[in-house]
Amino acid sequence: MDSRTIALIRTTFKAVAAEEGGSEKLARSFYAILFTDHPRVRDFFPAAMDAQRDRLVKAFSYVLDRLEEPSKLLPFLAQLGRDHRKYGVEAEHYLAVATSLKTAVQVFAGTEMWTDEVDRAWDEGLKVITDTMIGAAEKETTPSVWTGTVTERREVLRNLTIVRLQLDQPMRYAAGQYVSVQIPSRPRMWRYLSPAVPANTNGEIEFHIRGVLGGWVSSAIVGQTAVGDQWLLGSPLGGLGIPRNAKRKMLMIGCGTGLAPLRAQLMAMALRRINPKVHLFVGGHHPCDLYDLETLSNLAVANRWLTVTPVTELDENPWWHGEHDETARPWPGLEPRVTGQIGKIVSSFGAWADRDVQIVGAPSMVQTTKFRLMAAGTLAKNIRHDPLY
Numbered sequence: 001m002d003s004r005t006i007a008l009i010r011t012t013f014k015a016v017a018a019e020e021g022g023s024e025k026l027a028r029s030f031y032a033i034l035f036t037d038h039p040r041v042r043d044f045f046p047a048a049m050d051a052q053r054d055r056l057v058k059a060f061s062y063v064l065d066r067l068e069e070p071s072k073l074l075p076f077l078a079q080l081g082r083d084h085r086k087y088g089v090e091a092e093h094y095l096a097v098a099t100s101l102k103t104a105v106q107v108f109a110g111t112e113m114w115t116d117e118v119d120r121a122w123d124e125g126l127k128v129i130t131d132t133m134i135g136a137a138e139k140e141t142t143p144s145v146w147t148g149t150v151t152e153r154r155e156v157l158r159n160l161t162i163v164r165l166q167l168d169q170p171m172r173y174a175a176g177q178y179v180s181v182q183i184p185s186r187p188r189m190w191r192y193l194s195p196a197v198p199a200n201t202n203g204e205i206e207f208h209i210r211g212v213l214g215g216w217v218s219s220a221i222v223g224q225t226a227v228g229d230q231w232l233l234g235s236p237l238g239g240l241g242i243p244r245n246a247k248r249k250m251l252m253i254g255c256g257t258g259l260a261p262l263r264a265q266l267m268a269m270a271l272r273r274i275n276p277k278v279h280l281f282v283g284g285h286h287p288c289d290l291y292d293l294e295t296l297s298n299l300a301v302a303n304r305w306l307t308v309t310p311v312t313e314l315d316e317n318p319w320w321h322g323e324h325d326e327t328a329r330p331w332p333g334l335e336p337r338v339t340g341q342i343g344k345i346v347s348s349f350g351a352w353a354d355r356d357v358q359i360v361g362a363p364s365m366v367q368t369t370k371f372r373l374m375a376a377g378t379l380a381k382n383i384r385h386d387p388l389y
Helices: 003-018 023-038 037-044 048-064 070-087 090-115 116-139 216-224 256-272 293-302 342-345 362-376
Strands: 146-157 160-167 179-182 191-193 204-210 230-233 249-255 278-284 306-312 355-360
Touching: 003 023, 003 090, 003 116, 003 146, 003 355, 003 362, 023 037, 023 090, 048 070, 048 090, 070 116, 070 146, 090 116, 160 179, 179 293, 204 216, 204 256, 204 278, 249 256, 249 342, 256 278, 256 355, 306 342, 342 362, 355 362
Parallel strands: 249 278, 249 355, 278 306
Antiparallel strands: 146 160, 146 230, 160 204, 179 191, 179 230
């Protein structure tokens, strides 16, 4: 796409999204048009659509921001195409989605903004998106979905559970990526989880899940998962991971279960002979949220290139956890725990100019930490985080 085409697509979408509640209204309109004109497509989606609508807006905003960067955009779209095979999506469904999205934007943009040139621009842009996703799906030879049997469930905190599964066949993913999962009690409600271990030939995988208040899937996993349950897993997604020629030092920042993809990378690096220096800041609200200090301690002791600094916003645990604080005692290889907001603490070290930076956690934490680092002098191009978190 040329710059004029990109500008027209971006301008019309952002004009719609800029209105009060515009993004949500557009998403609702899109799905209403899609399900009305193509009713059979409705079977691909869950009954409750709130999370799905939010995911659509995030994904499309991510695509719009990278229209001038095909080296980043096309691999992302290809990943989505491979992942969408789990729904049984075919080429005709992509065309239905593209047509419905264009119609929804056109309705909101109005006749004055929606010129023939804008119409052609959207046709061109949507063709690039659909062709890339369809092409990647058709070329892929891996399974469209994996089946995983729960072999272990361990409650770490009242609202945090570690689940280990045995896949029906090994899955190849880069440490740091995430996958979509579907559990038996929540059909068609796919959620993204990051493996906490690197891929292995035995097909073993581990997830760390925190129950979110009001979360349909996370709460069901934490409260109901049992050994023997069978989960479905989609193709791996995401751009985090260890660079093939990792020479620059790395800064990793993770809060809560955001530790999982960083932990997987550290485990993968521990199997290599040579690694750059890595400084990991692992955070939580309370000391008990630092639930995996034993693993991090073992990694730090065995690998001198790794520095780990635990961070909590508060010094005391919540009443339901009790007074015992695992972070109070010194852990071999770990720095002493620091109290404060993690983004503020990390940025107080300076610009980290010699580091490649990865941030994982809740969206608000990721954005706040990113802005603090940039204010301290960290270049935006050196900061990575996944778009759908």
